[in-house]
Amino acid sequence: MRILKLVLPLALVCLIAAACSSDSEDSAPAAPTSEATEAPESEPTEVAEGLTATQRELSEAIFTMMLEDAERPAAVTPDQIRCLGDNVASVFSDDRVAELGLSGAQLTAVYADRGSFALGDDYDITDNEITQIVDNALECMDWRTVMAEAIASEGIPADQASCIASEISDEGIRSAVAAALITESEDDLGIAEPEALEAFQACVNVRDMLFQTFVQEGLSEQSARCVADGMPDEVVDLMLGGGEPEDEEAALEMMGELMALQTRCLTPDELELMGASGFQPGGPIPEGSIGTGACPPADGSGPQILDFDGPQPMCLDPWGEYTAVFDTTMGEMRIALDMVNTPVTANNFAVLALHHYYDGTLLFRTDPGIGIIQGGSPHTNSPSDPGPGYTIPDEGTGFNYEPGQIVMARTAAPNSASAQFFFAVNEQTARLNSQGTYVVFGQMDDASLAVAEAILASHVDQPDNPLGGGPEPPVVVNSVTIEETG
Numbered sequence: 162m163r164i165l166k167l168v169l170p171l172a173l174v175c176l177i178a179a180a181c182s183s184d185s186e187d188s189a190p191a192a193p194t195s196e197a198t199e200a201p202e203s204e205p206t207e208v209a210e211g212l213t214a215t216q217r218e219l220s221e222a223i224f225t226m227m228l229e230d231a232e233r234p235a236a237v238t239p240d241q242i243r244c245l246g247d248n249v250a251s252v253f254s255d256d257r258v259a260e261l262g263l264s265g266a267q268l269t270a271v272y273a274d275r276g277s278f279a280l281g282d283d284y285d286i287t288d289n290e291i292t293q294i295v296d297n298a299l300e301c302m303d304w305r306t307v308m309a310e311a312i313a314s315e316g317i318p319a320d321q322a323s324c325i326a327s328e329i330s331d332e333g334i335r336s337a338v339a340a341a342l343i344t345e346s347e348d349d350l351g352i353a354e355p356e357a358l359e360a361f362q363a364c365v366n367v368r369d370m371l372f373q374t375f376v377q378e379g380l381s382e383q384s385a386r387c388v389a390d391g392m393p394d395e396v397v398d399l400m401l402g403g404g405e406p407e408d409e410e411a412a413l414e415m416m417g418e419l420m421a422l423q424t425r426c427l428t429p430d431e432l433e434l435m436g437a438s439g440f441q442p443g444g445p446i447p448e449g450s451i452g453t454g455a456c457p458p459a460d461g462s463g464p465q466i467l468d469f470d471g472p473q474p475m476c477l478d479p480w481g482e483y484t485a486v487f488d489t490t491m492g493e494m495r496i497a498l499d500m501v502n503t504p505v506t507a508n509n510f511a512v513l514a515l516h517h518y519y520d521g522t523l524l525f526r527t528d529p530g531i532g533i534i535q536g537g538s539p540h541t542n543s544p545s546d547p548g549p550g551y552t553i554p555d556e557g558t559g560f561n562y563e564p565g566q567i568v569m570a571r572t573a574a575p576n577s578a579s580a581q582f583f584f585a586v587n588e589q590t591a592r593l594n595s596q597g598t599y600v601v602f603g604q605m606d607d608a609s610l611a612v613a614e615a616i617l618a619s620h621v622d623q624p625d626n627p628l629g630g631g632p633e634p635p636v637v638v639n640s641v642t643i644e645e646t647g
Contacts, residue, residue: 211251212247212250212251213255215255215258216250216251216253216255216258217250218264218265219246219249219250219253219258219263219264219265219268220243220246220247220249220250221246221265222246222265222266222268222269223245223246223249223250223268223278224242224243224245224246225269226268226269226272226278227242227245227246227278228242234307234310234311234314235310236306236307236310237302237307241301241302244300244301244302245298245301245302248294248297248298248300248301249280249294249297249298249342251297252290252293252294252297253290261284261285261286262284263284271283278342279342279343279344280294280342280343280344281343281344282344286343291339291343294339294342294343295335295338295339295342295343298338298342299334299335299338304334304337304338305326305327305329305334306326308325308326308329308334308337309322309323309325309326309327310322312325312326316370316373316374316377317365317370318369318370318373321364321365321366321370324360324363324364325360325361325363325364325365326360328359328360328363328364329352329356329357329360330356333352333353333356336351336352336353337351337352339351340352367392367397367400368389368390368392368397369389371385371388371389371392372385372386372389372390373385375388375389378434379431379434380427380431380434381428381431384426384427384428384431387425387426387427388422388423388426388427391422391425391426392419392422393415393418393419393422395415396415396418396419412475412479416479416480416504420501450472450505450509450553450554450556451472451473451474451475451505452469452471452472452473452474452551453471453474454469454470454471454473454474455474456474456476456512456515457476457512457515457516458515459476459515459643459645461515461517461642461643463515463516463517464516464517465516465517465518465520466516466517466518467516467518467539467540467549468549468550469549469550469551470550470551471550471551472509472551472553473508473509473512473513474512475505475508476508476511476512476515477498477500477504477507477508477511477512478500478645479500479504480500481500481645481647482497482498482500482645482646482647483497483498483500483507483511483643483644483645483646484496484497484498484643484644484646485498485510485511485514485567485603485641485642485643486641486642486643486644487609487638487640487641488638488639488640488641488642489524489612489616489636489637489638489639490634490635490636490637490639491612491615491616491619491632491636492612492615493609493612494584494605494609494612494613495605495606495608495609496567496603496604496605496609497603497604497605497606497646498510498511498602498603499601499602499603499604502557502601503556503557503600503601503602505553505556506553506556506569506578506600506602507602507603509553509580510567510569510580510582510602510603511643513549513580514641514642514643515643517640518537518539518549518580519536519537519539519580519638519640519641520539520638520639520640520641521539521637521638521639522536522537522538522539522542522637522638523536523538523542523631523635523636523637523638524536524616524631524632524635524636524637524638525538525542525543525544525626525631526544526583526626526628526629526630526631527616527617527619527620527630527631527632528620528628528629528630529589529617529620530589530592530629531589531590531592531593532564532585532586532587532588532589532590532617533583533584533585533586533590533617534583534584534586534613534616534617534632535570535581535582535583535584535628536581536582536583536638537570537580537581537582538580538581543627544570544581544627544628546580546581548579548580548581549579549580551579552576552577552578552579553576553578553579554576555571555575555576555578555598555600556600556602557598557600558598559598560594560598560599560600560601561591561594562585562590562591562593562594562599562601563585563588563590563591564585564586564587564588564590564610565584565585565586565604565605565606565607565609565610565613566584566585566590566601566603566604566605567582567583567584567585567601567602567603567604567605568582568583568584568585568599568600568601568602569581569582569599569600569602570582570583570599571598571599573597575597575598578599578600583599584605584613585601586610586613586614586616586617587614587617616632616636617632619632619633619634619636620632620633621633
């Protein structure tokens with residue numbers, strides 16, 4: 162129910178994935194005490210003494226709805242609610258009530274149906290009536306106090322919540338009251354976003370708020386302080402309503418800094434708690450990794466494209482979870498892409514797949530000696546394929562190769578990967594650990610690894626294959642699709 166529930170938009174401080182939880186019991190508004198749930202006897206207000214029977218019916222309906230609202234701030238007393246009900250009802254004459262089709266029973270039915278009370282959404286009231294309702298409502302309580310308590314109930318320290326409420330202009334308070342009583346607003350308070358941001362910036366210490374929130378989420382005080390104090394200034398500015406990152410590359414660099422901060426500050430158990438278990442930072446996003454072209458349709462409905470002018474744009478959500486699904490003539494393989502450690506490489510592969518780059522290609526090489534299956538050459542189905550027209554920098558170093566991984570193939574030169582890949586199928590692939598950087602960007606499940614093992618087992622030597630051999634019969638990749646799984 163929206164009435165009297167004034168909450169500052171907390172999206173400003175929820176940009177770090179684990180920094181706040183909308184399901185947290187600590188952030189739930191307090192329910193009224195049992196004493197407040199029974200309608201008490203109260204003296205009639207000066208307005209109430211002049212109410213007609215029809216107006217009293219409206220007032221009683223409003224009073225009952227507000228009093229029973231589980232999200233009502235404790236600062237709002239029954240007498241204030243009685244005043245509000247009487248003062249709102251007094252705006253409408255009996256003739257006007259009949260003209261609008263307004264009644265206490267109808268108000269109660271609307272509230273029961275949608276859990277909110279907003280006259281302007283359901284009745285064609287005039288601007289003059291709206292002004293009068295707001296004027297009358299302001300007479301019944303100190304709305305800044307109500308606002309401060311509601312903000313504090315969302316986890317903002319009480320002194321900062323009071324400061325925020327005090328920074329809101331009189332016109333802003335009127336807008337908030339109108340948003341609560343007249344019509345639902347897309348803004349949480351009905352206050353213009355610039356004013357809400359200015360109030361927030363003037364009063365809230367974001368680093369202290371993050372510290373408190375991280376502690377509530379289960380971090381030690383030492384770890385929480387390390388993360389909060391180490392938060393990059395540009396992230397803090399973003400939380401306070403500053404400008405967005407200039408482009409995808411800047412956003413990825415910011416993400417990399419945050420991940421490195423978590424790794425530096427948190428214990429392994431805390432990393433798992435915060436959803437970053439096993440993270441090994443790959444460092445800053447390499448220059449030249451991200452292109453500026455248009456992204457293909459996410460549903461794969463675009464045409465097949467094999468040649469490009471430069472690297473792919475960042476089309477995947479760096480915080481998302483994605484699975485590459487290989488439909489081959491030997492069975493399906495599902496590979497979870499690594500958006501934590503190698504997001505640029507994973508994105509490059511996924512965007513190529515969305516352009517149908519890999520559709521109809523062969524897994525042209527198998528090598529039992531190093532336990533790999535290689536593919537990704539649509540032009541020639543061979544290692545000499547010209548590729549998509551660009552290369553990408555190596556994203557990280559020091560990889561260890563284990564069964565089930567998908568890895569970027571490259572030439573003997575560093576930073577030469579583009580589209581070809583190979584699957585690590587068994588322990589023999591660890592022989593590549595000392596051979597330089599082949600970037601790992603995903604991991605298949607056990608059922609998929611069984612398919613890969615069957616493909617590798619079908620290897621035959623091929624005298625005309627410069628890399629030794631391939632599967633027999635040939636294995637075709639019918640398609641590679643990208644599923645967003647989280």
